[in-house]
Amino acid sequence: MKFRLTLFTVLLAGATGFGVAHAAGSASAGQAVYSSQCALCHSNQPGGVGIGPSLAGVYGQPAAAQGNYDYSSAMKNSHLTWNDATLNKFLAAPQATVPGTKMPYAGLTDAGQRADVIAYLASIAGK
Numbered sequence: 246m247k248f249r250l251t252l253f254t255v256l257l258a259g260a261t262g263f264g265v266a267h268a269a270g271s272a273s274a275g276q277a278v279y280s281s282q283c284a285l286c287h288s289n290q291p292g293g294v295g296i297g298p299s300l301a302g303v304y305g306q307p308a309a310a311q312g313n314y315d316y317s318s319a320m321k322n323s324h325l326t327w328n329d330a331t332l333n334k335f336l337a338a339p340q341a342t343v344p345g346t347k348m349p350y351a352g353l354t355d356a357g358q359r360a361d362v363i364a365y366l367a368s369i370a371g372k
């Protein structure tokens with residue numbers, strides 16, 4: 246029973262995580278953050294590979310889901326699904342959130358910029 250309740254809470258939290266929290270960010274402001282902070286390594290086109298994997302459909306996907314990208318074992322074993330909460334945490338502190346990740350990025354310290362870039366990622370994923 247306790248397990249069921251916990252599972253229900255997790256599912257509920259996941260469901261409300263979509264479409265709600267990223268409304269706090271601005272996708273158009275996030276596009277500018279993406280261009281200056283992420284585009285160097287990440288394509289925003291489906292299947293595009295750079296130093297990092299394509300982020301076109303990453304919002305709402307499990308971590309390490311791009312079949313054409315060679316992820317670190319840390320990312321493969323992270324068991325994360327990318328939503329507002331997990332992206333917010335990972336983008337603030339990539340190495341602390343997924344120890345051993347090969348994403349060579351110190352983190353985006355500005356919470357407003359994180360919300361904006363997450364809103365942008367949701368928009369390009371059609372979410």
Ligand code: HEC
Pocket residue numbers: 279282283284285286287296297298300303307308309310311315316317319320327336345346347348349350353362
């Ligand atoms: C200097 C290159 C670089 C920069 C800059 C960078 N990343 Fe990454 N990113 C990577 C690499 C490499 C990986 C693969 C990590 C792994 O396999 O451990 C990655 C992985 C990711 C993932 C996980 C993808 C998946 O399919 O699971 C997300 C999400 C992500 N980056 C978002 C961002 C965002 C948003 C920015 C800008 C704020 C950014 N990254 C900036 C190189 C970079």
